[in-house]
Amino acid sequence: MTGMFFSVWDEKACQRVHDATLEVLAETGVDVLHDEARKLLASAGARVEGTRVFIDAGLVDEALASAPRAFTLNSRGGDAPLAIRDGECYFGTGSDCLFHRDMATGERRRVHNADIEGMAALCEKLPNIDFVMSMGLPDDVPMALDDVVPFAAMLAGTRKPFIISPRDGTVLPTILEMAALCGEANSFVVYSMPAPPLRHDFVAVDKLVVCARLGIPVVYGPAPHAGASAPSSVAAVTVVGNAEVLSGLVINQIANPGAPFIYGAYIYALSMRTSSEVYCSPEAYAGQFAQCDLARFYGLPSFGYGGVTDSKMLDEQWSAESAITVILGALSRATLVHDVGYMESGMQSSYESICLGEEFIGYARALLREVRVDDEALALDEIKAVGPGGNHLARPYTRKHHREFFDPQLLDNHVYDRWLNSGAQTLRDRVHEKALALSREPRAFELEPSVRRQLVEMAAKVRPEERTAVSGG
Amino acid sequence: MSNELYAKMKQTVIDGEVEEAAALAQQGLDAGLSPTDILDKGFVKGIEEVGDLFGRGEFFLPELVQGAEAMKAAVAVLQPELDKSKEGRKIAGRAVAGTVAGDIHEIGKTIVCSMLSAAGFEVYDAGCDVAVETFVEQVKERKPNLLLLSALLTTTMPNQQKTIQALKDAGLRDGVKVMIGGAPTTRAWADEIGADGYAEDAIETVAAAKKLVGAA
Numbered sequence: 001m002t003g004m005f006f007s008v009w010d011e012k013a014c015q016r017v018h019d020a021t022l023e024v025l026a027e028t029g030v031d032v033l034h035d036e037a038r039k040l041l042a043s044a045g046a047r048v049e050g051t052r053v054f055i056d057a058g059l060v061d062e063a064l065a066s067a068p069r070a071f072t073l074n075s076r077g078g079d080a081p082l083a084i085r086d087g088e089c090y091f092g093t094g095s096d097c098l099f100h101r102d103m104a105t106g107e108r109r110r111v112h113n114a115d116i117e118g119m120a121a122l123c124e125k126l127p128n129i130d131f132v133m134s135m136g137l138p139d140d141v142p143m144a145l146d147d148v149v150p151f152a153a154m155l156a157g158t159r160k161p162f163i164i165s166p167r168d169g170t171v172l173p174t175i176l177e178m179a180a181l182c183g184e185a186n187s188f189v190v191y192s193m194p195a196p197p198l199r200h201d202f203v204a205v206d207k208l209v210v211c212a213r214l215g216i217p218v219v220y221g222p223a224p225h226a227g228a229s230a231p232s233s234v235a236a237v238t239v240v241g242n243a244e245v246l247s248g249l250v251i252n253q254i255a256n257p258g259a260p261f262i263y264g265a266y267i268y269a270l271s272m273r274t275s276s277e278v279y280c281s282p283e284a285y286a287g288q289f290a291q292c293d294l295a296r297f298y299g300l301p302s303f304g305y306g307g308v309t310d311s312k313m314l315d316e317q318w319s320a321e322s323a324i325t326v327i328l329g330a331l332s333r334a335t336l337v338h339d340v341g342y343m344e345s346g347m348q349s350s351y352e353s354i355c356l357g358e359e360f361i362g363y364a365r366a367l368l369r370e371v372r373v374d375d376e377a378l379a380l381d382e383i384k385a386v387g388p389g390g391n392h393l394a395r396p397y398t399r400k401h402h403r404e405f406f407d408p409q410l411l412d413n414h415v416y417d418r419w420l421n422s423g424a425q426t427l428r429d430r431v432h433e434k435a436l437a438l439s440r441e442p443r444a445f446e447l448e449p450s451v452r453r454q455l456v457e458m459a460a461k462v463r464p465e466e467r468t469a470v471s472g473g
Numbered sequence: 474m475s476n477e478l479y480a481k482m483k484q485t486v487i488d489g490e491v492e493e494a495a496a497l498a499q500q501g502l503d504a505g506l507s508p509t510d511i512l513d514k515g516f517v518k519g520i521e522e523v524g525d526l527f528g529r530g531e532f533f534l535p536e537l538v539q540g541a542e543a544m545k546a547a548v549a550v551l552q553p554e555l556d557k558s559k560e561g562r563k564i565a566g567r568a569v570a571g572t573v574a575g576d577i578h579e580i581g582k583t584i585v586c587s588m589l590s591a592a593g594f595e596v597y598d599a600g601c602d603v604a605v606e607t608f609v610e611q612v613k614e615r616k617p618n619l620l621l622l623s624a625l626l627t628t629t630m631p632n633q634q635k636t637i638q639a640l641k642d643a644g645l646r647d648g649v650k651v652m653i654g655g656a657p658t659t660r661a662w663a664d665e666i667g668a669d670g671y672a673e674d675a676i677e678t679v680a681a682a683k684k685l686v687g688a689a
Contacts, residue, residue: 033577096627098659110661137627137657146627167628195577202575203628227535228580272533275584275675277656 003368005089005333008289014297017235017290021242022057029054030198030247034205040254055247063250066257069299071217073131076183077159077445082130084189084217084262084301084335091307091329091361092131093123093354094339094346095165095191100136101314101343101350103435108312108348111136115349116150119341120157122351122435124444128361131161131189133338135349144466145459151175152455155182156447162188163219163338168203169210171462176214178455182447189217189262189336194244196224200251208248212255219303219336220248221264226283228270234287237267242294265291265302265334279308279345280321285328292332304334307357308342314352314428318343322353323360330364351435352428359410366406410434475506479515482547486519487526489539491546498550508554512562516547520591527591534584541590564595566686569611570621571599572655573632578625581655584675585621592679594619605632605639612645618686621678622668624655633658634666650685654678 009017029052032038038048047054070085082090100111116136123129134150141149147166154162155178162179166172172190179185192207194200204220211218222244224230230240245263252261266288269281278284288304295302306329309321329337339346340361341354371377382397392398410430412419423429447455478501485494494516501511523540526532532540548555548562555562568589572582579601586598599611612620620640624630633653640646652670653663663671670685672678 096657098657110659139661143627143631199577201577203626225580228584232535270534270580272535273530275534275581 003365003370005292005368006289006331007293008286009293009297011297014294017239017242017294018297020239021246022060024198024239024243025055025060025247026057027054028198030200030243032200032205032247032251033202034200034209037200037205037209037251037255040209041251044250044254046250053247055250059250060246063246063253064298064300066253067249067261067300068258070301071260072186073161073189073217074184074187075159075161076155076179076187078183079159082161084260086296086299086301086335087333088301088335089330089333089337090130090335091326091337091340091357092129092160092163093119093133093135094305094308094342094349095133095135095163096137097135097342097347097349098137099344099348101348101352103351103432103439110139111349112140113138113149113153117153117157118439119349119351119354120154121443122157122354122438123160124158125438125441126354126358128358128365129160129340129354131163131336131338132158133163133191134165135341135354142467144463147171148174148178148459148462151178152452152459155179155455156452157443159183159445163191163336164188165191166207169206172207172210172214172216174458174462176216178458181451181454181458189219191219191221192248193221193223193264194248196222196229196244197240198243200244200248204248205251208252209255212252212259215256215259217260217262218252219262219264220245220252221266221303223264223266223268225268225270225277227272234267234283234290237287238290238294241267241291261300262336263291263295263298263300263302265295265332266304267291276310277345278310279305279339279342280310280325285325285332288328288332288334292334295334301335303336303338304329304332305339305342306330306332306337307340307353307360308346309353310345312344312348314343314350314431318353319356319427322356323363326357326360327364327367330361330368333368351439352431355435355438356410356427356431359408363406363408363411475501475504478504478506479511479518482511482515483519483522486516486540486543486547487522489536489543491539491543494543495546495550498547502551502554508551508558509560509562511551512548512555516544517593520544520593524591537591538584538587541587545590562595563593565593565683566619567595567597567615567617568619568621568682569597569599569608569615569617570623571603571608571611572601572623572625573629573636574602574604575632576624576626576629577601578623578655581625581675582621582623585623585654585678588675588679589682592683594682605636608636609639609643609645612640612649613643617649619652619682620649621652621654621682624653624658627657630655630657630662633662633668637667652678652682652685 072081222241230237269278306325309318311317340357650669
């Protein structure tokens with residue numbers, strides 16, 4: 001989707017924020033809690049004092065120059081690859097929800113590994129979902145394997161590209177092998193995040209470095225909270241986040257110049273009233289617009305979110321927030337808009353919320369498609385031919401073009417009697433029905449049993465030293 | 474005259490004026506007021522009002538945190554005098570809190586510390602990336618009724634379990650109530666590792682903490 005988007009910062013504003021960020025990086029610095037990365041930074045000319053690293057404009061410029069503007073992310077089923085660059089806008093689910101709304105009982109329970117495979121299989125059948133994340137941190141998998149076992153489950157459910165958040169960088173060679181076994185090694189992106197304000201913890205940096213060396217695309221997303229880990233100002237939050245993304249980019253590019261990198265362009269909010277995390281705050285989306293402007297200013301692909309709700313259930317708030325935030329995510333035109341289907345501020349997943357999110361993605365795509373003004377679009381010949389008082393229903397032009405208009409599957413527009421006689425369903429009824437039906441149909445594809453077995457074996461070899469320590473989470 | 478001073482002390486907490494609170498605490502001592510009176514009639518009135526305003530939705534986290542900071546500053550000035558006196562300071566409980574080893578996410582834990590402070594607890598914030606052994610030392614040294622362990626990563630959650638085990642090994646487990654929290658943790662995890670309490674956010678943590686120490 002390359003259509004229209006919403007911009008809040010012009011080049012001058014972006015330059016101002018960039019300059020402010022450079023000041024923070026040079027004068028305040030960032031903590032880098034990773035010995036090797038600090039050595040790399042020092043060799044590249046950064047000033048290092050203990051764990052504090054001061055990065056000057058030259059290092060940032062070099063990193064921005066070497067970072068690729070565009071790269072591809074393949075599927076494992078031969079579908080068209082995703083073009084990861086500014087201008088495109090792809091949608092996908094989110095990762096690591098602790099809870100799941102059971103589709104059969106409506107109960108909110110811990111998420112299981114089977115749910116992760118099931119939700120991936122659902123996404124395989126939803127045309128507007130372009131990439132898949134785990135949507136769960138399973139409770140029936142040993143803690144030491146709770147990244148690699150869900151990865152196998154996702155591979156069994158879908159051939160679409162993934163974005164994953166592994167526990168650390170050590171598992172990445174195994175993950176590459178697993179993806180290759182299923183047809184395509186270059187079919188996933190790794191997600192990593194530092195600890196605002198201005199601190200890069202060991203694991204976050206490890207992922208940046210290992211991904212760079214293995215050529216795996218990495219998205220680095222800080223998500224500072226206004227008033228808590230950044231000042232109470234949307235612009236200030238973007239400066240803090242920008243300082244973390246850019247210093248992360250510097251580390252990533254020093255480790256391997258030209259490594260694929262995605263700019264994490266999203267913020268959340270901390271409710272000052274309830275102390276909870278808020279995914280649907282308007283300032284968070286204003287911030288996302290601003291950060292996407294910044295990412296565009298740098299020429300980097302970006303990563304945002306949408307299709308989420310802070311509601312705990314499939315209620316009115318859920319549908320309102322799901323709709324608004326899909327549109328807002330689309331308006332930001334982040335290259336990758338994730339978390340579609342998130343409920344309870346990211347704590348809960350459900351089949352239904354993914355389905356409803358997907359409906360609104362279709363809506364958003366139709367909304368933001370370029371409104372072309374050319375001969376075909378103006379259709380002057382048609383207007384003249386039909387003239388006053390005629391109708392266009394029988395025209396070949398209508399037959400040719402009417403399917404380009406959005407046709408909702410879940411949003412009902414029947415007249416009252418027809419709606420009543422069809423069962424007087426609510427939106428929630430229809431969404432639930434669709435989710436149930438899709439999950440009961442045969443899968444779109446099945447992995448060979450031998451491949452499934454091999455994936456299980458590969459996953460079982462990971463982190464042997466940790467596995468005796470604690471039981472499943 | 475002292476009433477006027479007490480009213481000013483109360484106001485510094487409501488306004489979150491840290492330096493002014495410390496100054497007024499000293500002024501009170503210099504005027505011969507007892508440290509207990511200074512607390513109970515002055516600063517504690519302020520923190521109670523802050524709590525009320527927060528409960529009514531008129532004050533939010535920043536005002537709560539800043540009120541707690543002002544309170545802490547005043548207590549720091551009064552502490553030597555309080556230690557001398559027989560009564561000491563009436564506290565709801567003594568707490569040690571920290572983010573576990575390998576984890577540098579602090580905001581949630583910091584908010585909890587402020588809110589516990591505001592609720593009348595004496596709180597020692599051990600910071601982040603706190604080694605298991607350090608928690609054990611702190612419990613031995615400070616003898617808190619409450620130990621709060623925060624983890625924001627699934628990879629560091631096991632350190633909550635290790636800390637509880639280490640307390641058992643050191644013979645300290647029975648003397649302290651342990652609460653755990655942090656985004657990836659759940660009540661089931663808390664039960665599994667033998668924690669005494671769990672809460673999903675800062676506000677619930679304070680309520681649970683009060684119950685655990687019998688101050689609710």
